Amino acid sequence: xxxxxxxxxxxxxxxxxxxxxxxxxxxxxxxxxxxxxxxxxxxxxxxxxxxxxxxxxxxxxxxxxxxxxxxxxxxxxxxxxxxxxxxxxxxxxxxxxxxxxxxxxxxxxxxxxxxxxxxxxxxxxxxxxxxxxxxxxxxxxxxxxxxxxxxxxxxxxxxxxxxxxxxxxxxxxxxxxxxxxxxxxxxxxxxxxxxxxxxxxxxxxxxxxxxxxxxxxxxxxxxxxxxxxxxxxxxxxxxxxxxxxxxxxxxxxxxxxxxxxxxxxxxxxxxxxxxxxxxxxxxxxxxxxxxxxxxxxxxxxxxxxxxxxxxxxxxxxxxxxxxxxxxxxxxxxxxxxxxxxx
Numbered sequence: 029x030x031x032x033x034x035x036x037x038x039x040x041x042x043x044x045x046x047x048x049x050x051x052x053x054x055x056x057x058x059x060x061x062x063x064x065x066x067x068x069x070x071x072x073x074x075x076x077x078x079x080x081x082x083x084x085x086x087x088x089x090x091x092x093x094x095x096x097x098x099x100x101x102x103x104x105x106x107x108x109x110x111x112x113x114x115x116x117x118x119x120x121x122x123x124x125x126x127x128x129x130x131x132x133x134x135x136x137x138x139x140x141x142x143x144x145x146x147x148x149x150x151x152x153x154x155x156x157x158x159x160x161x162x163x164x165x166x167x168x169x170x171x172x173x174x175x176x177x178x179x180x181x182x183x184x185x186x187x188x189x190x191x192x193x194x195x196x197x198x199x200x201x202x203x204x205x206x207x208x209x210x211x212x213x214x215x216x217x218x219x220x221x222x223x224x225x226x227x228x229x230x231x232x233x234x235x236x237x238x239x240x241x242x243x244x245x246x247x248x249x250x251x252x253x254x255x256x257x258x259x260x261x262x263x264x265x266x267x268x269x270x271x272x273x274x275x276x277x278x279x280x281x282x283x284x285x286x287x288x289x290x291x292x293x294x295x296x297x298x299x300x301x302x303x304x305x306x307x308x309x310x311x312x313x314x315x316x317x318x319x320x321x322x323x324x325x326x327x328x329x330x331x332x333x334x335x336x337x338x339x340x341x342x343x344x345x346x347x348x349x350x351x352x353x354x355x356x357x358x359x360x361x362x363x364x365x366x367x368x369x370x
Contacts, residue, residue: 049257049260051321051324051326053099054317054320054321054324054326055321055326055327055335056099057095057096057099057256057317058314058317058318058321058327058335059335059338059339060091060095060118060119061091061092061095061256061313061314061317062314062335062336062339063118063124063339063342063343064087064091064094064095064114064115064118064119065088065091065314066336066339066340066342066343067114067118067124067127067128067343067346068086068087068088068114068115068287069088070128070343070344070346070347071084071086071114071128071131071145072084072086072287072291074128074131074132074347075131075291076291079132079350079351080131080132080133080144080145081133081144082144082145082146083111083144083145083146083160083290083291084131084145084290084291085111085112085145085146085289085290085291086112086114086285086287086290086291087112087114087115087116087285088285088286088287089220089283089284089285089286089287089308089309089312089313090112090115090218090220090253090283090284090285090313091115091313091314092253092254092255092256092259092283092313092316092317093115093188093216093218093253093259093281093283094115094116094118094119094188095115095119095256095259096255096256096257096258096259096260096263097119097186097188097216097259097260097263098116098119098120099260099263100260100263100264100267101184101186101263101267102183102184103153103154104154104181104183105154105183105184105185105186105267106154106156106169106172106173106176106183106184106185106186107120107154107155107156107185107186107187107188108156108157108159108165108166108168108169108172108185108186108187108188109148109155109157109158109159109165109187109188109189110158110159110162110165110188110189110190110193111145111146111147111158111159111160112190112218113145113146113148113157113158113188114127114131114145114148116155116188117138117148117150117155117158120150120153120154120155121153122138122148122150122153122155123346124342124343124345124346125345125346125349125350126138126150127148127346128343128346128347128349128350129141129346129349129350129353130143130144130145130148131144131145131350132350132351132353133355133356134350134353134354134355134356135353135354135355135356135357135360136349136350136353136354137350137353138150139158140356140360140364141355141356141360142356142360142364143158146158146159146160147159147160156168156172162189162190162192162193162196163189163193163196163198163199164198165187165189166187166189166193166196166198166199166202166215167198167201167202169185169186169187169202169213169215170185170202170205170206170211170213172185172213173185173206173211173212173213173270173276174209174211176212177209177210177211177212177274182212182271183212184212184213184214184267184270184271185211185212185213185214186213186214186216186263186267187213187214187215187216188216188218189215189216189217189218190217190218190219190220190223191217191218191219191220191221191223191228191232191237192223192224192226192231193217194217194232194237194240195231195232199240200240200243202215203215203240203241203243203244203246203276203278204243204244206244206246206276207244207245207246207276208244210273210274210275210276211274211276212270212271212274212275212276213270213276213277214263214266214267214270214276214277214279215276215277215278215279216263216279216281217237217238217278217279217280217281218253218281218283219237219253219280219281219282219283220283220284220285221284222285222289222299222300224289225289225293225298225299226299227299227300236250236280237280238250238278238279238280240278241277241278246275246276246277246278247266247269247275247276247277247278248277248278248279248280249262249265249266249277249278249279249280250280250282251279251280251281251282252282253281253282253283253313254282254283254284254311254312254313254316255313255316256313256316256317259281262279263279265277266279284308284311286305286308286309286312318332
């Protein structure tokens with residue numbers, strides 16, 4: 029079963045050109061992906077120890093999608109994500125300290141301890157959530173794209189969501205509107221094969237999700253989401269289309285999560301086999317980039333070890349910062365609730 033799923037999901041996934049990124053760019057990608065991986069490992073540990081409340085959905089295995097996508101964006105572009113948002117936040121530039129403190133519900137968190145794992149925000153970086161309602165943020169992205177077009181700023185709005193959201197009405201309504209109004213938006217489906225514990229084949233009559241764009245005369249592309257270079261190339265094309273032509277794109281990133289849907293099924297769950305998970309681990313995005321860099325003599329084993337030590341230290345510092353940070357003051361309950369006005 030795992031083999032058939034792997035081959036069917038890989039079919040049609042664009043691999044893109046041979047990587048042309050510089051040594052410095054590759055090192056940046058690798059560091060960001062390793063930071064996300066170590067951060068998520070630590071977040072899962074903290075959740076198990078009762079230090080993180082609410083829900084917690086880890087991004088382990090999907091790092092190339094966030095890192096490759098963010099590399100194609102400008103600092104003033106808009107980003108929205110689903111509740112599996114830690115990786116996107118870190119790749120966008122939110123500090124490990126601010127994200128970990130938010131998970132811990134502390135006042136120093138990026139959402140001042142009010143959002144938690146699923147609602148990470150930093151408006152100064154154009155990172156506008158972290159949204160807990162499946163598909164609820166997709167229309168918001170169209171609104172951001174409309175605002176950019178109305179103001180003639182050439183900004184682009186990018187939306188990340190899981191494959192289960194493509195069966196929700198807001199997805200179809202938004203894509204229709206984005207195509208009709210020619211909005212500068214990029215819609216990125218992170219197809220990791222499962223909506224919670226339900227395999228895609230049991231929930232969708234069409235497995236090639238990018239083809240949903242056909243109904244709206246929208247450009248689409250299926251992308252190998254485990255290859256950071258391929259992701260970067262695909263998002264580059266989509267962003268250019270949005271910025272220069274004010275046209276939307278639907279990208280289906282075929283990826284995989286190596287952990288469960290959330291901490292409630294932290295391993296692989298009962299809905300997939302260990303063999304399937306191990307098969308997909310053969311295309312771990314971090315290992316693929318490491319292999320490329322070692323082969324190209326951009327880094328050696330000592331360099332990889334040093335990089336790991338730096339990232340581990342950064343994450344440990346984030347945990348210490350979160351633990352030592354104060355809780356939100358009681359009066360903070362009344363702030364940022366309603367917008368003032370006449």
